[in-house]
Amino acid sequence: MVTTVKTEEYIIAEEPYYLPAGIEIQTFEAAYLNQIPVLLKGPTGCGKTRFMQYMAWRLRRPLITVSCHDDLTASDLVGRYLVQGGETVWVDGPLTRAVTVGGFCYLDEVVEARKDTTVVIHPLADDRRILPIEKKGEVLTAPPQFLLAISYNPGYQSVLKDLKQSTRQRFLAIEFSYPDRKFETAIVIHESGVDEPTAGRLVSFAEKTRNLKDRGLAEGASTRLLIHAAKLVVSGIDLRNACRTAVNLPLTDDREMSEALSELMQSVF
Amino acid sequence: MSSDRQYTGHFRKDFIRNLRLDFFDEEEIRALLAELDSLDPAIRQQTFALCHSLSHASSSLVPNTLRRIQRASRSLSPKDLGRWIGHAYDLLDHHGIGPFLSFISRIDEETLRDFTTHRGLRLQEVAPVLETFLQGISGRELRIVQDTESHTDTVSVYLPAVVDRYVKRSRNYSIFKFMVSHQWAQLTCGTLTPDEAVLRRFLREETPGEADIASLFSQFGERSFAIDLYTVLEGIRLEAFLVRELPGLMREIPDIKKDIMALRPTPLGSSLKETVVEGLLHVYLNGDTDSTTPEVIAAFSDETRDLKDAPDAGASLRLLHLFYEAATRQNGGYVARKIPLLGTIRPDEVSLQMKAERRARRQMIKGMITRLMTMTELRPREMPHRKQADIRRAPDPLREYLLIKGRAIELDRELKKVLEERGCIPGGIIVHGSDLGGSVSPLSLQELVEDEEEIPGRTEGGMQYDEWDYKRGGYKTKWCSLHEKTIHPGHEPFVEQTRSRYSGYISILRKKFELLKREPRIVRRQKEGDDIDLDATVEAFTDLRAGLSPRDDLFTRYDRQERDIAVLFLLDMSGSTKGWICEAEKEALVLMAEALESLGDRYAIFGFSGMTRNRCDYYRIKGFEEAYAETVKRRISGIMPKDYTRMGPPIRHSVHILKSIEARTKLLITLSDGRPEDYDAYRGAYAMEDTRKALTEAKEQGVHPFCVTIDREARSYLRHMYGEANYIIIDDVRQLPGRITDIYRRLTV
Structure with a gap:
């Protein structure tokens, strides 16, 4: 039996696990109070989405997440008319819903979206805080509880996928990176239930792969990958195999690099 | 299958006929064929062919040859035997029967060894992976280089060509990995670069010059004995570190150590010195002292055990002195030995590397002092002429400063040394910070000299470009003049040569790029x-x-997605690209041009070099409007390394050109070989900051810069210099032509 929960009713009930690395929580809260939208920067798998969940829980707001892709248009965000039983019915898009209920709208990997989405983001992201709905000829004003957040990974190199200055300069930016060894170990332990020595090893291995960024690897192993590996270990898969499946193979297709990674891994474990 | 078919078909009949003609009876023929059939399939066909050829000359040679081959097969693997037979066959074909016979008659071990493949794992095979491994564990740009023993000079890690202790590849591989890791541990834990405080404890008072590990070892009469002792002591000390950092690798080491231990000589040595080193090595291999440990070591067994917890090389150095003194009390020589796993330490090479670094710095300081003396006197009120953007520093009361011509200069160790060597400089005095007024803002020597560069000079003709001066946080206006030139066309058919050399690749490339175009x-x-x-x-x-x-x-x-891209390739033509790099850059251009022709993106190619800010040369190889025709090809062929690398002006000019082009996406791809540097003060931080600024400006004006650097060293500065621009480092220049097209594809997908 599948239960349907309306997005706007989706309030995170339990506290998501989040270990602050700096003052990001205070910064976010200040941004929320001052109604300034937030840009989360950082490599993949370092906790951006988890941070959003945590903040939504902390501030008791519904969180609506949209994963952007290259076919995502403005009307996908705002909404459209649909025909239902001979009647036309307006269906709100996620952004409209978030504005209406005063929730958080989180546009993940916003650079992937089509350029025309900026048209709806821009007026929402400056001091006007309005969402024009062209089809209905309406303009929604966002309540103070509404917050727009976008995420972006500056590591991607395609020049065609860059955030425009006019978009960037509407946001506060919070930078994320991989947590410190101590924190990261704690995170891996908490998320997977693995024992501390193993978690420590995994983190130490991840650090070594991060040394290889720009030396053949586009990016080092993320915390998320480590958690995956740790979960496999908890499920009874031996450490080396877990690491191979969860870390090495996802990271690279290059044979030589993958060999070097597995040598590193075998040395660490 | 096919080999057997040949062997049984027409040739076999022909062979039998030859044998019959030479009066072999049926019994003998059957025996011969049976012998041939029983050979290893890997060499059967080849042997048969050889015998067949021989039978044309004289069948009587066949049985003997076959016997020789069988004898040789006892010492050679089938593959090596195949090569041996092949060589014999070649001799028969090209030099006749005489040399052939004398060759196959020599089947002693010594001669056959030439045909034996080295058993064991060759460094060549694993070097690329080991290098990545090393960079991964260390986070530093260390290289792997082949040598006779493993050691490091802090820039490269040297490893032996082959590890053949085991038959099993994985075991030999583990040894290589251990060697690399041990050298890394030496670098990380201060084996080669102990702190000055530690060094001074063991150095004689009067040691002249910079103290380093070489000066320490020059104090020992029996130097190689001392080095071997230190190598093993550090091996014992670093083991704990390695176990902590790389437990997986270190789990395999005890077995290897045990195998090595089994092969160590008994008795330990012919003199006390040899006994001590060998005994210590046993302690390392066994993990602790035991009943066989020589007395000299056993007397310090607690200290030896405590080495594992020692934070720096001091503890090893102390034991080194104790053992050294105890052992040299007795007569007897010392023959240096190869120390398994740990390799050796070469203090002189380490010292040389460190001296080279220091020398480079020294040279810079000396040049600056000379400059300083020719500077004009500064009146006190002119002092704070630097922009506010700079953080003004107050003098530190505890430090010393050089006061000269109205300027206060920070005195660091190097500068002080140079000054002491010179005696004094006219007009300069050394004062304590506490004696300087609070209003004085001291400068470092480098800042000072660079400030002085600001005096406007002549700039003649050409296009005028500003240059960013990070010291003052502003631009030097119209500082550089850039001259557009065309390249003298070359006469070599370089483009054609490249095209034929890469013909296969070019067709794949064209397909790949066409895919890009038509991606539905x-x-x-x-x-x-x-x-x-x-x-x-x-x-x-x-x-x-x-x-x-x-x-x-x-x-x-x-x-098909409409592509509206204009790309400008900016080529570093400085003198340092001479040789491989320039060739590779040219090849890369040819491949790029081929690919872009099929894709239809607009592109231009320019080169740059020059000398001083008054002569920034900007060479046109292909403008946007020009077709990729004969003249352009001749110009590519004519590209030659010229002078220096002043990156700022050519980048600014390229952006200027790109701005005049209508395109939705504008790309600037620079190809260079490392640091920007010009004849004048355009170097170091100044040059990097200007380059960084020029790239930022490009971005501000809607041009996407992408930098390709061919550099095998010091990459730490690149991330800063290229800042917001994307970049990639290619360390093997031969990869450039292939990689650049790939990069372009990825950039514009």
Whole structure:
């Protein structure tokens, strides 16, 4: 039996696990109070989405997440008319819903979206805080509880996928990176239930792969990958195999690099 | 299969006929054939062919040859035997029967060894992976280089060509990995670069010059004995570190150590010195002292055990002195030995590397002092002429400063040394910070000299470009003059040569790029098209119902994505690219041009070099409007390394050119070989900051810069210099032509 929960009713009930690395929580809260939208920067798998969940829980707001892709248009965000039983019915898009209920709208990997989405983001992201709905000829004003957040990974190199200055300069930016060894170990332990020595090893291995960024690897192993590996270990898969499946193979297709990674891994474990 | 078919077919009949002609009886023939059939399949065909050839000359040679081959097969693997037979066959073909016979008669071990493949694991095979491994564990740009023993000079890690202790590859591989890791541990834990405080504890008072590990070892009469002792002591000390950092690798080491231990000589040595080193090595291999440990060591067994917890090389150095003194009390020589796993330490090479670094710095300081003396006197009120953007420093009361010509200069160790060597400089005095007024803002020597560069000089003709001066946080206006030139066409058919050399690759390349062009994509909401856009149609109907006027873009269409890209390639033509790099850059250009021709993106190629700010040369190889025709090809062929690398002006000029081009996406791809540097003060931080600024400006003006650097060293500065620009480092220049096209594809997907 599948239960349907309306997005706007989706309030995170339990506290998501989040270990602050700096003052990001205070910064976010200040941004929320001052109604300034937030840009989360950082490599993949370092906790951006988890941070959003945590903040939504902390501030008791519904969180609506949209994963952007290259076919995502403005009307996908705002909404459209649909025909239902001979009647036309307006269906709100996620952004409209978030504005209406005063929730958080989180546009993940916003650079992937089509350029025309900026048209709806821009007026929402400056001091006007309005969402024009062209089809209905309406303009929604966002309540103070509404917050727009976008995420972006500056590591991607395609020049065609860059955030425009006019978009960037509407946001506060919070930078994320991989947590410190101590924190990261704690995170891996908490998320997977693995024992501390193993978690420590995994983190130490991840650090070594991060040394290889720009030396053949586009990016080092993320915390998320480590958690995956740790979960496999908890499920009874031996450490080396877990690491191979969860870390090495996802990271690279290059044979030589993958060999070097597995040598590193075998040395660490 | 096919070999057997040949062997049984026509040739076999021919062979039998030859044998019969030479009066072999049927019994003998059957025996010979049976012998041939029983050979290893890997060499059967080849041997048969050889015998067949021989039978044309004289069948009587066949049985003997076959016997020789069988004898040789006892010492050679089938593969090596194949090579041996092949060589014999070649001799028969090219030099006749005499040399052939004398060759196959020599089947002693010594001669056959030439045909034996080295057993064991060769460094060549694993070097690339080991290098990545090393960079991964260390986070530093260390290289792997082949040598006779493992050691490091802090820039490279040297490893032996082959590890053949085991038959099993994985075991030998583990040894290589251990060697690399041990050298890394030595670098990380201060084996080679102990702190000055530690060094001073063991150095004689009067040691002149910079103290380093070489000066320490020059104090020992029996130097190689001392080095071997230190190598093993550090091996014992670093083991704990390695176990902590790389437990997986270190789990395999005890077995290897045990095997090595089994092969160590008994008795330990012919003199006390040898006994001590060997005994210590046993302690290392066994993990602790035991009943066989020589007395000299056993007397300090607690200290030896405590080495594992020692934070720096001091503890090892102390034991080294104790053992050294105890052992040299007795007569007897010392023959240096190869120390398994740990390799050796070469203090002189380490010292040389460190001296080279220091020398480079020294040289810079000396040049600056000379400059300083020719500077004009500064009146006190002119002092704070630097922009506010700079953080002003107050003098530190505890430090010393050089006061000269109205300027206060920070005195660091190097500068002080140089000054002491010179005696004094006219007009300069050394004062304590506490004696300087609070209003004085001291400068470092480098800052000072760079400030002085600001005196405007002549700039003649050409295009004028500003240059960024990070010291003052502002631009030096119209500082550089850039001259556009065309390249003298070359006469070599370079482009044709490259094309034929890469012909296979070029056709793949063209296909790849064409794919890029035609990548079909459904475009929605078109006024006309191949299919109905359901979303749009539904929307139109709902609009109709809602009483709105529907839109008419109801179709989808397959479309090749329109590419509206203009790219400018900017080529470093400085003198340092001479040789491989320049060739590779040229080849890369040819491949790039071929690919872009098939793709249809607009592109231009320019080169740059020059000397001083008054002569920034900007060479046109292909303008945007020019076709990739004979003249352009001749110009590519004519590209030659010229002078220096002043990166700022050519980048600014390229942006200027790109601005005049209509395109949705504008790309600037620079190809260079490392640091920007010009004849004058355009170097170091100044040059990097200007380059960084020029790239930032490019970005501000809507040009996407991408930097390709061919550099095998010091990459730490690149991340800063290229800042916001994307970049990639290619360390093997031969990869450049292949990689650049790949990069371009990825950039513009």
